[in-house]
Amino acid sequence: MSAIDWARVRADFPLLTREVHGKPLVYLDAANTGQKPAAVIEAVDDFYRRHNANVSRAVHTLGTEATEAYEGARAKLARFVNVRGDELVLCSGTTFAINLVAYSWALPRLKAGDAIVLTRMEHHANIVPWQLVAQRTGASIKVAELTDSGELDLDRLYALLTPEVKLLGVTHVSNVLGTVNPVREICREARRRGIVTVVDGSQAAPHRALDIAAIGCDFYAFTGHKMCGPTGTGALWARRELLDAMPPFLGGGEMIKEVRFDGTVFNEGPHKFEAGTPNIAGFVGLGAAVDYLAGIGMDAIEAREKALLAHATEALSAIDGVRILGRPREKAAVISFLVDGAHAHDLATLLDLEGIAVRSGHHCAHPLMQHYGVPATCRASFAFYNTHEEIDAFVAALVKVRRLLA
């Protein structure tokens, strides 16, 4: 493999040249949302300038172009994650995708006495929909706990998978700890017990080569804006038999074949779940994002981010009073940390004055914060377009603001 010129890659991201408070921006919030390369911005711009029309309705040239662009993006995305296009529902993101499973698969099936297993490290998007289902069906929720290093305690997780469990929700990668969960093994254990699995891939898809077919899950949700794509894009993959067995979630145009007052015939496959005009330009942008990521290569991206993570972990660990949450063996480029005597929001505010963008807060993972007994953490998350110099700038700024807060 020829060496990648990461400085040239970085130059693809126009926003990264800007300044914040008179300092060069150091964007360390990729886990929250990713920055966009010019190729994505231009693809969206080109769609609106030259091709804009609605999909699947008009036979005129622009209508055909828009439909081809939208369906082309579905095909690209499907290839990128190694699934069939007719099993990929395009939607606004992980939150929508998991709610679709909750309302369309779980709600009609679960009943009092059934149970759902979730893990302590889930994002609220993979907790709250299940709580709503549990409230309406009488099902209960059981929680798989963590080890001291911030990994799933697999023995305890498997012990929870008793006959009343119908569904297991697990994140592929934790957005707070960076823990990469062994989802293949977990889904195998669930399947052996007849339990349906929902994997939240929000933090995996942007950072590693994804082979959803090989994971062996039933549902896989991910979000486009974290993988260089526009906001309001994402997808749910499900095995076709499951999609076919699920009633529609939302009703309206696009998701039907024929509407009559004595009975409506729904569209087939993923289209059954795509009611109304979709985010066409967004998916055109996501198609360009997938081309862009594939052009660099996900293995190269993963290796680059591992190097950035190692550098940042070493540098942060050397600062007195800094505590990193979780030390999982397999970890994505996310570091949640606390600093003795400083509130996470104060740190993030002062870091912003230095041009450094880190997130502070609960990261939509209250149960994980409860586990660590803290209301909030600071989180630095890295993408392949970050540099080692930015990590040095971040660490130097942290040492400075720490002194201010001491």
Ligand code: PMP
């Ligand atoms: N799950 C995880 C692990 C996430 O990190 C996020 C985004 N913060 C989500 C779900 C929700 O994604 P979205 O807001 O794009 O629906």
